[in-house]
Amino acid sequence: MDKRTAQTLADVARLAEVSEITVSRVLRNKGPISERTRERVMRAVRQTGYLPNRIAGTLASAGSSLVGVVLPSLSNIVFPEVLRGIHAALSASGHQPVVGVSDYDEAAEERLVAGLLAWQPAAMIVTGLDHTAATRTLLRRSGVRVAELMDIDAPPIDLAVGLSHRAAGRASVRHLWARGYRRFGYVGHDRGRDRRAGRRYEGLRQALAEAGGGLVGEASVDGPSSAAAGRKALADLLAGGSRPDVVVFSNDDMAVGGVFHCLANGIAPKRELGLFGFNGLEIGEALPLPLSTILSPRFSIGEIAARRILAEPRPAVPESVDTGFEIVAGATA
Amino acid sequence: MDKRTAQTLADVARLAEVSEITVSRVLRNKGPISERTRERVMRAVRQTGYLPNRIAGTLASAGSSLVGVVLPSLSNIVFPEVLRGIHAALSASGHQPVVGVSDYDEAAEERLVAGLLAWQPAAMIVTGLDHTAATRTLLRRSGVRVAELMDIDAPPIDLAVGLSHRAAGRASVRHLWARGYRRFGYVGHDRGRDRRAGRRYEGLRQALAEAGGGLVGEASVDGPSSAAAGRKALADLLAGGSRPDVVVFSNDDMAVGGVFHCLANGIAPKRELGLFGFNGLEIGEALPLPLSTILSPRFSIGEIAARRILAEPRPAVPESVDTGFEIVAGATA
């Protein structure tokens, strides 16, 4: 073997003329080591370019620094932003995310969770509170801490970090009602798959009913949300003959498309037709008219969840952290 | 121990009254197993809810199904789309990505690469061809296959999959010149960090010089690209007094902001001012006027790279795969 490529602790140990365990201790900064020994070891490590084998380390110490992360999608910038928050917290504590994408499919999520648990992760982070019973059982039995992100509208397994989408749906109505809107339209996407959008929709319907109103019309697309989809769906809705004075969109991607439809067709946002989104994406702010929407703290949700799940031991009783949301008045409603 | 939660192969083996290795074989579908034994084992596995420990499996068999992935950013939808392509290919072959985000920092990338190699990954996927010498050495010595994504403008370590950004920059000029534009402006971001944007800029300058033209003005922002940044930078550029008839943006995020600036200020895109982006993001298509841009095959780049890097052994000589790009005529230039 080339002296300049140590594969194992033993190689380094031989070169430094100490035992394996001493090298291990130096590398992990654990236990008392004389300065002289430490330097000898470090020199050998540098000389050989030794890289520790964390697989072996994990097996021996029964605790990996991998964290399983399951996201429903990467197509919508929302989840990469959550992942960014997760990554920020994890890298601060030397952990690394193993990522799975479920494509909003609970059966796929179950397979991903099982696959990720096989890596003996330090913790698991999943999205939402809706899972198959088997997923829930896997997670419970695993013994590792589990964070469920984005949503707090149902009881979590261990820790939920997010906001009440039902409350957000209600808040949109309150906000828009106060501004004089009465004829509500709704434009949605992916019926039945995006559960959180579904909860916002429910909150909207409830609040509307309580206020003595109702939806005058709605339209939706089958696929995932996108500006193109929002643009098309709004066109469909308006072609339908119901004359809404405001349209609530399932999210900002859709709403931005709605704004584009208005701009392209000479409809004045707000004055002629109110447009309201959800998420508070950067793109909405930069629009010729800033989008009226609800800001969800996506980065924070990821960051808080990852930080807390690693810092504390599993408490006796599940907990939900409400990160809240914020209405962005904007100029489109 | 609860009979219903087997932690190890031995637990399952005991219950099924076979040896560990037999359980191992059944679980991995390896070697000849009698139907009777297989069923007995599977029953025990189901009864106990046994989950394999891949850490131990990896150590024993010297080959993990983890793949290290280093991305420069998650804020721009481009990289999540690459990751989506990677994930699609990996999940098809039972691999899982361990993700690191370098934030366009080569020193951070070096740390991430070292950290990821410690998991004995089946392969490494990094972004771009610009790395520290140490990163390059780490990757070379590791012995695993290495894919470098997005860029093919320099020699790769092992396999590069992407497009020539220099060529893309030149292509924008050719396209716009043919359409009669002569007074080119440029709006950029993050000077010196986003190397691929830098290469497109170089290509643009070269092609412009060769055509007998030059930039009449440019503006840039310090931070990452965004619609807000593009909007502001275009405003700055136009306030500067140089009177470009077309502006090339460092990417679509910036260009979309440019379109917004025009819409908000009554400037007619194309007729009064050409606007040209790069990436071909979905949002650009949905704009009231579809953005003129260059489409980069982001999903494919991730998908092809992940698939090839796992399928084939390392060839003797490094290889670059040109995935090409496509000019999208659009309506803004």
Next chain:
DNA sequence: CTGTTAGCGCCTTCAG
């Protein structure tokens, strides 16, 4: 077709 033996590379525990 099934089992035995011997590690994978590292870390825990216990001695010195």
Next chain:
DNA sequence: CTGAAGGCGCTAACAG
């Protein structure tokens, strides 16, 4: 402050 022994859970290689 340093080391020796043993084992983490699994699988390769070789028997039978």
